Amino acid sequence: MRVSELSRTTARIGYLQTVTERMDRIQQELSTGHRIQRASDDPAGAALALGHREAITYEAQMRRNLESGVSFLNASEAALGSTTEALQRIRELTVQASTGTLSQPDRTAIAEEVNQLIGQVAQLANTNFGGAYVFSGHQSQAAAYLVTGNPPTSVAYQGDAGLRTRRISKQDAVAVNVPGSTVFGSVFNDLITLRDNLNNSVPGPTIAASITNLDAALTRVLDARADLGARANRFDAAQRVSELTDTSLQELRANIEDTDLPSTIVKFTAEQNALQAALGAIGRTSDMSLLNFLR
Amino acid sequence: MGLSIGLDTAVKALRAHQLVVDAASHNIANANTPGFSRQRVLLRPIGIDGSDHFGRDALLGRVGFGVDAHDVNRVRDIFLDFQARQGLGSRYFYSAYDSAVAKTELTFNDPSDDGLSALLGKFWNSWHDVVNDPESSASRTTLVNSTTTLTTRIQRAYSQLSSQRVDLNAEVSAVADKINQAATQIAAINFQVKQVELSGDRANDLRDRRDLLLDQLSGYAQITYNEQPDKTVSIYLGDHELVTGNTSRDVQAIADPANAGMNKLVFAVDTADVSTTTGELRGLLDGRDTALPTLMGRLDQLASSLIVTANGVHSTGFGLDNSTGLAFFSGTGAANIAINAVLSATPAKIAGASGLGLPGDGSKALQIADLQLANTMTAGTETFDQYYGNMVSVLGADVNRAKGAMESSQLLVDHLDGLRQSVSGVNIDEEVTNMTAAQHAYNAAAKVISTIDGMLDMLINGMGVH
Numbered sequence: 001m002r003v004s005e006l007s008r009t010t011a012r013i014g015y016l017q018t019v020t021e022r023m024d025r026i027q028q029e030l031s032t033g034h035r036i037q038r039a040s041d042d043p044a045g046a047a048l049a050l051g052h053r054e055a056i057t058y059e060a061q062m063r064r065n066l067e068s069g070v071s072f073l074n075a076s077e078a079a080l081g082s083t084t085e086a087l088q089r090i091r092e093l094t095v096q097a098s099t100g101t102l103s104q105p106d107r108t109a110i111a112e113e114v115n116q117l118i119g120q121v122a123q124l125a126n127t128n129f130g131g132a133y134v135f136s137g138h139q140s141q142a143a144a145y146l147v148t149g150n151p152p153t154s155v156a157y158q159g160d161a162g163l164r165t166r167r168i169s170k171q172d173a174v175a176v177n178v179p180g181s182t183v184f185g186s187v188f189n190d191l192i193t194l195r196d197n198l199n200n201s202v203p204g205p206t207i208a209a210s211i212t213n214l215d216a217a218l219t220r221v222l223d224a225r226a227d228l229g230a231r232a233n234r235f236d237a238a239q240r241v242s243e244l245t246d247t248s249l250q251e252l253r254a255n256i257e258d259t260d261l262p263s264t265i266v267k268f269t270a271e272q273n274a275l276q277a278a279l280g281a282i283g284r285t286s287d288m289s290l291l292n293f294l295r
Numbered sequence: 296m297g298l299s300i301g302l303d304t305a306v307k308a309l310r311a312h313q314l315v316v317d318a319a320s321h322n323i324a325n326a327n328t329p330g331f332s333r334q335r336v337l338l339r340p341i342g343i344d345g346s347d348h349f350g351r352d353a354l355l356g357r358v359g360f361g362v363d364a365h366d367v368n369r370v371r372d373i374f375l376d377f378q379a380r381q382g383l384g385s386r387y388f389y390s391a392y393d394s395a396v397a398k399t400e401l402t403f404n405d406p407s408d409d410g411l412s413a414l415l416g417k418f419w420n421s422w423h424d425v426v427n428d429p430e431s432s433a434s435r436t437t438l439v440n441s442t443t444t445l446t447t448r449i450q451r452a453y454s455q456l457s458s459q460r461v462d463l464n465a466e467v468s469a470v471a472d473k474i475n476q477a478a479t480q481i482a483a484i485n486f487q488v489k490q491v492e493l494s495g496d497r498a499n500d501l502r503d504r505r506d507l508l509l510d511q512l513s514g515y516a517q518i519t520y521n522e523q524p525d526k527t528v529s530i531y532l533g534d535h536e537l538v539t540g541n542t543s544r545d546v547q548a549i550a551d552p553a554n555a556g557m558n559k560l561v562f563a564v565d566t567a568d569v570s571t572t573t574g575e576l577r578g579l580l581d582g583r584d585t586a587l588p589t590l591m592g593r594l595d596q597l598a599s600s601l602i603v604t605a606n607g608v609h610s611t612g613f614g615l616d617n618s619t620g621l622a623f624f625s626g627t628g629a630a631n632i633a634i635n636a637v638l639s640a641t642p643a644k645i646a647g648a649s650g651l652g653l654p655g656d657g658s659k660a661l662q663i664a665d666l667q668l669a670n671t672m673t674a675g676t677e678t679f680d681q682y683y684g685n686m687v688s689v690l691g692a693d694v695n696r697a698k699g700a701m702e703s704s705q706l707l708v709d710h711l712d713g714l715r716q717s718v719s720g721v722n723i724d725e726e727v728t729n730m731t732a733a734q735h736a737y738n739a740a741a742k743v744i745s746t747i748d749g750m751l752d753m754l755i756n757g758m759g760v761h
Contacts, residue, residue, distance in 0.1 A: 004333075004720020005326040007713050014709065038400050039691025040698060047688035049406045054680045057416035058667070061423050068427050132430055132655055138648070140430050140655025162656055166426050170668060173661065257406060290724040294731065 012282050019275045026268045029259045036257050045256045052253040058170075059246045065166050066239045068130075070232055072164070072176040075129040077228045080183065080221050083124045086117045087221065090191065091214045097198055098208035104201055111198035115151045118191045122147050122155055125180055135180030138162025144180040145188065151195070155188035157181050168238050174231060183224045187217040298754075301747050304361030308740035311338055311364040315733035318367060319726040326726075330507030332369040332719035333726075334499055338362050369499040372718045376506060379711040380513035384573035386708045387514040389701035391575045395463055395582025396694045399590055402455045405687045412683055414448050417441045422664035425647050426657035430615065435642035442634045446624070449598050453629035456591045463583035464557050468548035470515055470576045471560050477512045478530070478543035481505055485527035486541035492526045516571035533570040535562055554584065586693065591629070593686045597672070598629035601679060604671050605663055612646025612659030619646065623663070 029035055039046035093110045096102065102110075125135050125145045132140035136159030148154045161182070163175035190213040197207055318336045325331040341360040404410045421438040428434045484505045491498035505528060512518050512530070518537065520530045530538040537544055544564050551559035560569035560576070571577050602624040609623035621644060626632040638645050648656035672682035 002717045002720070002722060002725075004716045004722050006329070006720050007716035009327065010709075010712070010716075036406060038694070039403075039405060039687045040397070040400055040694035041691075043688045043691035043695055046406055046691050047684050050412050050684040050687060051681070053406060053412060054416055054684070057413070057420065061420040064420075065423055065427055130428060130431070132428070136655065138650075138653035138656040160653075162653060164429075164655055165658060165661065167423060167661060167664065290727045294727065 012286075015278055016275070016282075019271060019278060023268065023271045023275065026264060026271060029264055030261075030268065033259050034257055035259050035264075042256075049253055049257040052249050052256070056246060056249045056253065059242050059249065062167065062169055063239055063242050063246075066168055066235045066242065069166055069168065069174070069176045070235045070239075072129055072134065073228050073232045073235065075127060076134045076176075076178060077225055077232065079124045079127040079134065080225045080228070083121055083183075084218065084221050084225070086121050086124070087187075087214060087218050090114055090117050090194075091211060091218070094194060094207060094210050094214060098204045098211065107198045107201070111195050114191060114195045114198065118152055118155070118188065118195065119147070121184075121191075122152070122188065125184055132164075133159070134177055135159060135183065137177065137179040137181075138164075140164075145184070152188075152192065155192070157184070168235065169242070172238070174234070176231070178224045178228065183220055185217065185220055186213070187220075190214070190217070298747055298751055300360065302744060305740045305743040305747070307341070307361040307363065308743070309737060311336070311362045312733040312737040312740065314364045314367075316730055316737070319730040319733070322721045322726050323723055326721040326723055330503050330510070331721070332371045332499070332503055332506075333721045335368050335370055336364050337366040337368055338364055367497055367499065369497075369502065370719055371506075372715070375711060375715045375718065376509070379708065379715055380510060380518075382704060382708045382711050383510060383514045384517060386701070386704040387575040388573050388578040389697055389704050391466075391578025392582050392586070393578075393694065393697035393701045395459070395579065396586050396690070396697055398459055399456060399587065400690060400694050402452050402459075403687055403690070411445075411448055411452065412680065412687070414441070414445045415680060415683065418445045419664055419667040422660050425645065425660040426664055429647040429657035429660060430654045432642060435645050435647075438645065439634060439639045439642050442623075443639065446626075446632045446634060449594065449629050449632050453591060453594055453598075456587055456594070460583050460587050461556075463579050463587070467560065467576065467579045467583065468558050470579065471546045471548045474512065474515050474532070474537075474546050475543070477508045477515070478538050478545075481508050481512070481528065481530065482538050482541050482543040484508070485538065488526050489541075498526075514574060516569065516574040516576045535567055535569070557583065590686075590690060595629040597679065597682060597686070598632045599627060600671055602626060602628075602632060604666055604669075608659065608662050608666065609646050611649075612662075613648045613651055613653070614644035614646050615648075615654055616641075616643050617651055618644045619651075621646065 028037060036042050036046055036049060093113060097107055097110050122145050126143040127134050133142065133144050134140075135144035136142055139159045139162070142158045144157065144159045146156045146158050148156070157180055159180050161179045163179070164177045165173050165175045167173045190210060194207070194210045197210070315336045315338075318334050322333045339362070341363045405412050407413070418441050421434070421441040424434040425438050484501050488498040488501050488505065491501065509518075509520060509528070509530075516532055518530050518532055520528050522528050523540075525540070527540045528538065529536070529540075532546070535544075537546075544562055546560050546569055547563045548558040548560055549566075551557050561567060562569065569576070606622040606624055610620050613619045614621070621637060622635050623638065623645075624632055625635050645660075647660040648654070649658045649662075650656065667680065668678060670676055670678055672679060677685065
């Protein structure tokens with residue numbers, strides 16, 4: 001084939017351009033770390049990568065929900081733990097008082113301690129976490145129990161049975177609270193009655209009746225604690241699953257989207273060699289002319 | 296008498312080879328001129344033509360009367376021109392279309408950490424934060440911010456696409472000027488070629504310029520052309536005359552009543568539409584009237600569905616101040632989607648609760664967050680995220696296809712150009728060789744003259760009186 005000056009020039013420019021373009025492309029892949037810069041680089045891969053990115057973002061939010069959810073559960077659990085201790089102390093005192101061997105001043109002293117513990121339990125029932133009263137259900141801006149009088153004459157529930165449900169995975173939405181009414185029930189009225197009975201020299205057997213109520217209250221609190229603990233465990237498990245999911249999603253995304261460093265560096269070196277060879281060949285042939293050999 | 300014929304023969308040789316050197320010089324001068332075809336001096340021997348019976352000389356008739364440089368040709372293959380112009384039509388079609396759609400891809404900038412997809416993800420996540428802390432003003436403010444970021448990006452993408460359409464429209468109008476310029480020049484060259492060639496000369500260089508203009512023109516739009524017996528070239532653009540003889544018909548851009556805000560190209564003379572299936576013009580029109588509107592439509596669909604579904608849920612919920620019946624988004628589509636200004640001013644009004652007076656209830660917010668998982672789009676088969684992912688992927692495939700087609704049509708054009716160059720291009724070594732050969736022939740012819748001179752000297756001065 002005849003080769004003209006113009007086609008030789010065009011071919012040289014074209015070749016250099018192709019090699020530099022490829023090198024630029026590889027350089028970009030290396031410096032950004034992404035094989036897919038734009039969707040057009042790999043349309044099907046881009047769609048997959050977007051799906052993975054979306055799932056990764058979703059999982060991150062699920063872990064965020066789980067983390068703050070566990071804190072909420074723990075705050076409730078801690079309050080109920082202290083409540084258990086207080087109720088157990090009251091039960092001990094009630095058992096002592098019901099034997100009938102105590103003098104009235106001793107019973108009054110016990111009544112005073114029970115009165116203190118009523119206040120303590122009411123305070124625990126009004127635990128606030130992150131701006132929300134944890135035992136108020138959906139009425140989270142109002143204290144769960146309104147204490148009237150000093151010493152208290154009534155302790156009224158101000159919350160509702162609302163559950164604070166949040167999403168912990170695509171399939172599950174779980175509540176992080178227990179409404180106060182289901183945990184505490186009639187415990188405050190029972191304790192006020194107990195205190196008043198102790199102050200008013202009511203006979204031992206009548207006082208012993210309060211023990212049944214206290215046992216029922218303790219059971220409710222323990223049940224609630226078991227429930228909260230189970231949920232916290234479930235949250236922990238879900239978090240571990242989410243972390244595993246995240247790892248595999250990140251890996252899938254990286255496989256599609258990210259630059260394979262070793263092979264890309266090899267490609268880059270190959271292109272570099274090609275460019276050097278081309279430049280050398282062009283340099284050597286471009287001053288070759290018949291004119292150099294004619295006198 | 297015989298010797299003077301010899302002189303005449305040698306003079307013809309001098310002239311002929313001088314012409315060969317001139318042609319080589321012209322070729323070398325234009326070695327890098329685009330569109331130039333090398334020129335060749337056609338030599339032929341002059342033999343006895345049988346008419347000159349009077350001076351017939353039996354031996355001389357067998358020798359011949361020397362050389363005749365009877366023509367100067369340009370070396371060109373018009374079939375290759377035809378193929379190359381078809382190639383140029385699709386090359387410029389794809390490059391115009393590719394640059395139109397490639398820009399739209401940058402508008403969305405996905406997959407990336409700050410593309411529309413990531414912003415959509417942040418929007419959904421902010422709803423979960425409201426679910427987790429419905430009474431918190433911080434989570435509501437975050438939701439307002441991530442919503443504003445999302446809607447601003449959607450609006451910006453939409454307006455960028457609109458302005459890209461406007462840019463393409465300006466390019467469409469510019470094609471009219473480019474067509475007119477080429478057509479006017481071709482008409483002028485037609486006139487000159489006709490004048491030169493009617494007198495029996497060759498308008499080689501004018502023809503080269505005309506061919507180059509035809510190359511350009513076939514890159515702009517679909518043309519058909521043929522050379523008339525009077526050496527002019529007639530050109531049709533689509534099925535309408537563009538150039539006949541030394542007349543060209545102007546094309547102009549006028550507002551297209553069927554395409555709001557956009558222009559169409561018509562012939563000035565009769566306002567007939569310019570139609571083309573190839574070339575830059577077709578690429579620009581396909582980008583402007585098909586690719587971009589489709590994409591804008593899809594983005595608009597995404598935005599309007601988001602508005603309708605989110606508002607549908609939100610309006611049934613209750614804010615911290617018990618406000619209800621409020622839309623979450625204002626606007627109707629991608630052009631004007633925004634967060635309801637009432638909500639951004641007072642985030643407490645965002646409806647997180649399903650009932651009146653339930654500050655700790657995030658169940659309405661959870662319903663909205665869960666819209667992320669719902670198959671809302673494409674007749675209930677895709678989530679918002681999937682719809683957007685497919686939109687980006689389809690766009691990417693379109694850009695990818697256009698780029699590939701552009702590259703392969705470029706390869707074809709390069710190949711055909713190479714073939715054309717192989718026929719018509721100048722090779723300096725070749726020209727120098729031709730020149731050297733001509734130089735030797737010229738020198739030899741000069742030697743013939745001096746030999747005949749010596750012979751005549753001997754005849755006239757060396758003979759006779761002693």
